[in-house]
Amino acid sequence: MSHPLIQVKNLYKSFGDTEVLKGVSIDINRGEVVSIIGPSGSGKTTLLRCINVLTKYDKGSIKIDNVEIGYTSDDGKNRKERSENQLSEFRSELGMVFQLFYLFPHLTALENVMLGLRKVRKLSKVKATDQAKYWLQRVGLTEKINSLPSEMSGGQQQRVGIARAVAMDPKVLLLDEITSALDPELVGEVLEVVQKLVEDGMTMIIVTHEMSFAKDVSNRIVFMDEGKIEIDGTPSEIFDSKNERLNTFLARIKK
């Protein structure tokens, strides 16, 4: 248990000619809640997507529980990309919640949460139903289990999105600007759910623009700018920092 849960070392990623990640290194320990903040285009979301191998990284290494996830070895020219099936296995251990929810529109809330439990975890129908109901109740949606996504508000859909991810019992939960697409009055109910998961001791990486929330729940906050990690520190270190870029950023989003 001595190694960090997630070890990102010197990560590089380009889309065409645009270099989005320029040597990012960060360790995340079990039970830690780390928020990533920074201006748009700073690479926050790309970093999160690389950790979930939804995006393939070019250079560097990402290890989860000491296993390189995107390739068959940590580095070097001879490493090979992992097969789709291996990636699916890694992804099933990581929970991801998306900015735009991406619920399955043809399935009810209950079925959305059950799909992974049934097909990936191979649980029986009874067990999967029980677990899905449990998590929908935890996110306050007992009344809505038989509703389709189109019959729910954005806040409710996002809470289903969270339930769908945590029901899989992931090693870490990755939250990608999960309140950015919500009407302001719906943000609170979603953050409340995240707060509860933090109290459960869930390991989380949170990409967010909600500064006060990040300050409240995080053990560490990471400020990214132009594809690099500028500062990695405790909330108070971040908010008391004299770093010019960070302060420009914080001043801009306060407006």
Next chain:
Amino acid sequence: MEAALSSLPYLMDGLLVTLQVTLLVVVFATIIGVILGVGISYGPLWLRIIVRIFSDFIRGIPVLVLIFFVYYGLPAIGINMETFTAAVVALSIFKISHVIENTRGAIQSVHHGQMEAGKAIGLKFHERLIYIIFPIALRRFLPPWINSVADTAKGSALVSLIGVVDLMLAMQKVIGRTYEAMPVYIVGLIIYFIINFSLSLSSRKLEAKYAFIKE
């Protein structure tokens, strides 16, 4: 008029052949077309190029030419088929190209985020197709697919030209015997209309059934 009515059983035999051709073509075209449609959407580059060329080429030629080519042309390279088989093969090839485009369009209409959400919970590629992409894409797939089925039923009349005794050729034969063109054609028109009208009714039902899927 009576002569036309008394030849109804003969027309019904023709109708049966029309329905057989239509059914076989729809089944083959749907299965192969969907597989190739998935191939052109997610397959490796070489496969996408081959399917693209096939689809564009086939859709670019008149179906009658294709029917004649399969029946009269292929024997030149040693492939001989009976008229019925040739008809089914030619129409299937033609319809496959439409089902490919139909499938590709329906898959494209599914937001890529649904695929990613499926990846994120650890579903494998085929599981994402079966449980997520196909059910969502079905709504977009069905309307043009049913048009395609109706087109097949109507277009199958062309197979009479290579001598398949379908409804069309049966009508021609009855007319040749009785010289009662008008009544026979009226019966034929009504039968074709009933086939396609029932198809369009079922298509409306199917569309209503899947209309609940919103994004």
